[in-house]
Amino acid sequence: MIQRRKVIIGTLSAAAAVVTIGGSAPGSANAETTTEADPQEQAAAPVAPVRFSVTPASGAAVSPATPIVVTAEDGILQSVTVTAGKVRISGSVQADGSWQSTGNLAYGKTYKVVATATDSAGVATAKTSSFTTVKPQHLVEATFRANAMSLLKKGHAYGAGQPVIIAFSRAVNKKAAEKAIEITTSPAVEGKFYWADGRTVHWRPEKYWTGGTSITVNVRTFGVKLGSGVYGEKNASTRFTIGRQLIAVTDYKAHLTKVYINGKLVRTMKCSLGKGGSTTGANGQHISYWTAGGPHVVLSKERVHSMSSASYGITDPNDPNYYGAEDIEYCTRITYSGEFLHAAPWNHSLGRANLSHGCVNLSVSDAKWVYENFLIGDVVDIKKSPRPLPIWNGLGDWTVSYDKYGD
Numbered sequence: 351m352i353q354r355r356k357v358i359i360g361t362l363s364a365a366a367a368v369v370t371i372g373g374s375a376p377g378s379a380n381a382e383t384t385t386e387a388d389p390q391e392q393a394a395a396p397v398a399p400v401r402f403s404v405t406p407a408s409g410a411a412v413s414p415a416t417p418i419v420v421t422a423e424d425g426i427l428q429s430v431t432v433t434a435g436k437v438r439i440s441g442s443v444q445a446d447g448s449w450q451s452t453g454n455l456a457y458g459k460t461y462k463v464v465a466t467a468t469d470s471a472g473v474a475t476a477k478t479s480s481f482t483t484v485k486p487q488h489l490v491e492a493t494f495r496a497n498a499m500s501l502l503k504k505g506h507a508y509g510a511g512q513p514v515i516i517a518f519s520r521a522v523n524k525k526a527a528e529k530a531i532e533i534t535t536s537p538a539v540e541g542k543f544y545w546a547d548g549r550t551v552h553w554r555p556e557k558y559w560t561g562g563t564s565i566t567v568n569v570r571t572f573g574v575k576l577g578s579g580v581y582g583e584k585n586a587s588t589r590f591t592i593g594r595q596l597i598a599v600t601d602y603k604a605h606l607t608k609v610y611i612n613g614k615l616v617r618t619m620k621c622s623l624g625k626g627g628s629t630t631g632a633n634g635q636h637i638s639y640w641t642a643g644g645p646h647v648v649l650s651k652e653r654v655h656s657m658s659s660a661s662y663g664i665t666d667p668n669d670p671n672y673y674g675a676e677d678i679e680y681c682t683r684i685t686y687s688g689e690f691l692h693a694a695p696w697n698h699s700l701g702r703a704n705l706s707h708g709c710v711n712l713s714v715s716d717a718k719w720v721y722e723n724f725l726i727g728d729v730v731d732i733k734k735s736p737r738p739l740p741i742w743n744g745l746g747d748w749t750v751s752y753d754k755y756g757d
Contacts, residue, residue, distance in 0.1 A: 411484055413575070414483040419449070420448065427448075434456070437459075457483055490576055491584065493586070495515040497650075502515065513553060514553040522576040531569050532570065558595060564592075572585045595612050603734050644738050645739075647727060649683045658676065729748070
């Protein structure tokens with residue numbers, strides 16, 4: 351760079367830098383020289399180019415749940431547009447200056463990203479990239495169930511034995527599905543998963559729910575791979591509460607059913623359970639007349655239900671166990687195979703002997719009270735039966751100890 355010299359004549363302090371001009375003798379005037387740049391001759395400082403970063407990368411194939419993030423290093427973002435045909439994806443600038451999408455993407459689409467930014471000199475630069483989202487072979491939907499017979503109703507109250515049940519529309523990868531499920535309870539409790547089959551998963555805490563507990567379930571499967579070519583169609587959520595904690599304990603030998611609400615005995619009812627023994631049905635199936643033992647969960651309630659021996663396989667009128675269709679009142683179902691608490695005005699051995707075909711026979715007044723006061727999800731624990739309730743016959747989730755639940 352060409353510089354010009356400026357000479358300043360004067361007395362300098364001892365600390366000043368001294369330059370001798372023309373070999374001056376000692377004691378002569380001192381001279382200091384300084385230089386300064388000529389603005390007209392100074393070269394312009396270089397401007398750093400804008401460096402864009404776009405996620406997903408151009409050419410990538412990604413889940414539609416993947417967020418789009420655009421940044422501009424050594425520059426300021428001015429605009430970002432993301433489109434798939436005529437559809438435009440919304441987004442916003444974050445606190446760090448990056449742009450991030452807020453709208454949902456879709457499966458099997460190609461998205462074009464156009465970003466502009468200005469450098470330190472105010473010059474605009476543009477960046478264009480594109481990516482695709484995966485195209486599933488199958489989409490899976492999740493629904494919430496109270497049991498195999500009815501859906502869980504959002505915002506409703508259920509009993510202390512009600513597990514969280516999520517049913518997928520087709521078989522899924524269990525580990526991937528579990529990772530997508532978030533269950534939050536108040537008060538907080540831990541729980542475990544149990545898969546009833548390849549598409550239905552249950553979740554329960556170690557002990558019966560405490561009355562008043564609130565449960566929120568989020569299934570975030572949108573964009574999640576749930577198997578080979580299988581992805582979640584959309585996210586799903588629900589919430590429900592536990593009503594008062596009601597536990598009914600039925601003693602096979604005492605012929606009594608005692609109902610406890612929040613730990614307090616509120617009703618004692620005389621009953622008659624299965625007479626015991628077994629037979630063979632019309633199709634060769636084994637039929638037991640023992641009421642299954644262990645904790646049952648209320649599945650449904652019916653004011654009137656038609657019952658007959660044909661419903662469980664006895665169709666021959668000459669069979670001593672045969673009986674025709676009859677409308678039974680105040681029926682509270684506790685197994686899929688047909689065990690109920692119900693009115694049995696014909697049974698004169700309530701509280702004295704077990705004479706039923708497997709149901710819990712009650713007086714009309716007691717059966718009516720059960721029908722009016724029990725909730726779906728309430729617990730009916732049958733004690734001292736020689737035949738255990740299998741986990742699949744109704745909601746037998748509580749028949750398995752917590753340490754073995756889900757194994």
